[in-house]
Amino acid sequence: MNPAIQGLYFFTRFARSFSRLGYDKRARKWPKQIFDFSGQHWLVTGASGGIGRAIVHQAAAxxxxxxxxxxxxxxxxxxxxxxxxxxxxxxxxxDLSLMSGIDELAAWLGSVGTPVDVLVNNVGVLLNDYATTAEGMEASFATNLLNHYRLTETLVADDMLDPNATVINMSSGGMYNAPLAVDSLNPGPERYDGVMAYARHKRAQVELTRYWNEAYGDRGMRFYVMHPGWVDTQGVKTSLPGFRKLFKSVLRSHQQGADTALWLAMNRPACEPNEGIWLDRERQTEHVFSHTRNPAHTAQDLVNYLDSF
Ligand SMILES: NC(=O)c1ccc[n+]([C@@H]2O[C@H](COP(=O)([O-])OP(=O)(O)OC[C@H]3O[C@@H](n4cnc5c(N)ncnc54)[C@H](OP(=O)(O)O)[C@@H]3O)[C@@H](O)[C@H]2O)c1
Structure with missing residues (x-):
């Protein structure tokens, strides 16, 4: 599909749903529920700002x-x-863009010794300009995908994820625009397009979630992938100033963006093979464009690629 037409379709279809208007409409139907996470240990990444910060405050409360x-x-x-x-x-x-940062975090958690009941792989960046980490990786790939994988796999391997853990992967509706394309996840500077790179990482998170449910679901762990909606955070301000200007009046609060993560952790709905992506406590379709439905790569290709690092 022509990218301009795809973009127009995307915004026409989703502007209401992903904005505060969609949240308010769905929230009116939710029964009252008190969330109680007493006795649980949560690990939230990207925790000091935006949606991550709201998740930390609410989980602690x-x-x-x-x-x-x-x-x-x-x-x-x-x-x-x-x-x-x-x-x-x-x-x-x-620094969660570094594999060494992940390894240090995992080692520190191991030394503390309390298994994680709820892992929220929340950290994510959309970088308009190509940048590399001190380890030579494209920085958004390392932050959004590679190190989510590394952290989760390390915690599983080290028995630091409780057998009944809940893992919530923070994706984005931007993923609708990209198929799973393993060979485009970590491009060099000449092929780099920040928005498309972000969309591809977020699509890969959807596939990874399905893979993890198949790999570890029989142990009792549950993996979910969610979209927070369009939330007025520093990340949006920095990376998408034009988008923010256009939609500012209907962007969600940080708490609204955090809501589905808390709800999933409290309710742990059964995971299904065609899981979908969660938005506002509901499963939504994983595909809206035909070109994303039959990708050239499989989840196993993705995992093999991530393992190669
Ligand atoms: N906001 C939205 O509308 C929206 C929509 C769809 C999906 N999402 C997803 O939701 C998640 C959170 O987004 P947000 O908008 O809340 O982000 P944000 O406002 O940019 O906050 C990002 C957080 O991540 C931390 N962070 C960034 N790079 C890091 C690194 N290398 N190592 C450790 N921490 C790092 C930042 O802390 P420091 O500054 O301390 O590093 C900050 O606490 C992301 O995965 C994003 O893709 C957001």
């Missing part, structure tokens, strides 16, 4: 002990200071 992982120690200090329950939040300073 509902009784969880939360390990909050993010890069800036100043922002992590602020996160704890702002909480009504600072004793329930443990800051873990880590």
């Amino acid at each position: 509902c009784g969880a002990q939360v390990t909050a992982a993010a890069r800036s120690s100043g922002k992590l200090e602020q996160l704890t200071a702002e909480s009504e329950f600072p004793e329930r939040i443990k800051a873990a300073q880590a």
Whole structure:
């Protein structure tokens, strides 16, 4: 499909649903439910700002002990200071774009020794300009996908994920625009397009979620992939200023973006092979464009590729 027509279709179809209007409409039907996460240990990545920060505050307010992982120690200090329950939040300073950062975080969690009941793979960036990490990886690929995989697999291998753990992968509706294309996940600077790179990573998260449910579901773990809707965060402000200007009046609050993650962790709905992507407590379709339905690569190809690092 012509990219301009696809873009127009995307915004026409989803502007209402992904904005605050969609949230408000669906939320009117939700029964009242009190979330209780007492006795649980949560690990939230990208925890010091935006949606991650809202998840940390709400999980802690509902009784969880939360390990909050993010890069800036100043922002992590602020996160704890702002909480009504600072004793329930443990800051873990880590650069999650680095494989070494993941390994240090996992080693530290292992030394603390409390298995993780709920893992929220939330950290994600849309980088308009090509950038590499100190380890030589394209930075958005490393942050959005490779290191979600590395963290989750390491926690499973080290028995640091509780056998009944809930894992929530924070994807995006942007993934509708891209098929699974393993050979385009980590392009060089000459082929780099930040928006498409982000869409491909977010599509890959959907496939990874299905793969994990098949690989580890029989142990009792449940994996979900969700879209928070369009949320007015610093990430959107920095990466999509034109989009933000256009939709500012209907962007969601951080709490609204966080809601489905908390609901999934509380309710743990059964996972199905064609899981779909969760938005506002509902399963939504994984595909809206025909060109994403029959990709050249499989989830196993994706996993083999991620393992190669
Ligand atoms: N906002 C939306 O409308 C929207 C829509 C769809 C999907 N999402 C997804 O939702 C997730 C959260 O988005 P957001 O808008 O809340 O993001 P955000 O406002 O940009 O916040 C990102 C958080 O991640 C941390 N972070 C960034 N790079 C990091 C790194 N290398 N290592 C450790 N921490 C890092 C930041 O902390 P430091 O500054 O301390 O590093 C910050 O706490 C992302 O996966 C995003 O793709 C968001």
